[in-house]
Amino acid sequence: MKNPLRVDEMLNPHVSVDCVVLGFDGEHLKVLLVKQTGHEESGYYNNMKLPGSLIYNDEDLDEAAQRVLYELTGLNELHLIQFRAFGSKNRTNNPKDIKWLERFHQLNQKVERIVTITYLTMVKIDKKLTHLSDRYEACWTDIDALCPLAFDHNQIIGEALWFVRQYVQTQPAALFDLLPKRFTAAELRTLYETIYDRKFDVRNFHKRIAQMKYVLPLEEFQTGVAHRAARYYKFDRKLYNKLHGMGKSFSPDEHNEIY
Known part of the structure; x- marks a missing residue:
């Protein structure tokens, strides 16, 4: 797996991947989130977000999604479905999100419009999935108890749920992956x-x-x-x-x- 802090010249500042990992604990549907870590003392970088990252110019989108999950959560080789792209000009309206992104990736250039390619996977929350990487404070959060997330990640999760409802009508086996x-x-x-x-x-x-x-x-x-x-x-x-x-x-x- 690649190092998440490679030199910024290898990063594409306009394209990212975000991963929606849905899990079920027998009672509640949950989504995996990570914290915007770095410079916590300023009080500006504590929002939760989906596991995601800018992509490197030498990696494919699917490879980037797998890298993100491994680096931010410790999860590896999950079956990911690419379900939508989000490219609204308003995705980067919050200066806090952009400042965090630039510092996290140690960028020397201004981040402007970013198109993100989103991936979905559904897993059962077992013992293996409760021992997640603590580097970015990965945690499971109830879908019905989400706070405002970074960027447009609340919208992405909502679209992921809509996608799941359509998907399981023809692929009902996917639901049993959660059990x-x-x-x-x-x-x-x-x-x-x-x-x-x-x-x-x-x-x-x-x-x-x-x-x-x-x-x-x-x-x-x-x-x-x-x-x-x-x-x-x-x-x-x-x-x-x-x-x-x-x-x-x-x-x-x-x-x-x-x-």
Whole structure:
């Protein structure tokens, strides 16, 4: 991986990449953020932001996105989907953001308009993903509890959620990347409710799970819980690939009875 502080002559001051990493902890959808580090004593560089960076002139966009995630979070070799470019002239309106960017990259030139290429990945928050790089204070933040972020990163996250809702209608397997290997019906329902920002009827949702041939019930149940122990399920990717190849798919909007 490249050093994030190479000489500024190798940086392209007009193009950047930003990565939206969505995770699910069983109850809440979260996004991975990092802190605008550097010169904290001034009080101007404490905003949170998406993992991102200007690109180097000798790297491809996909390579830059992977580098950013590794350097800012310690995550490596994630499956990234390039989903949109953001190039509004207002992206660099905040002098605080530009001053931070110039100092962070040790630039000797004025940063003006920047076009950013955004990437998306969805992961389950397991033990490995809780030990993130602390160099830039990477942390998971609830989607519904975001503060104002640097640049236009709130807008980027909103567009990422819209993209996910469209994407999983034809690629529902992507949602199971957010779940542990064993999950309950309540966890799956909560995930759908979080993604689609709406409540689903519990009974009808269980009926729909029974119709998802690639979601297999296990002879395993929760233990040590105060309520009735729920059954665990697992996602069968091989069966999903076989069914999906036959044109089978699922999204809540295609089955009104799920509500």
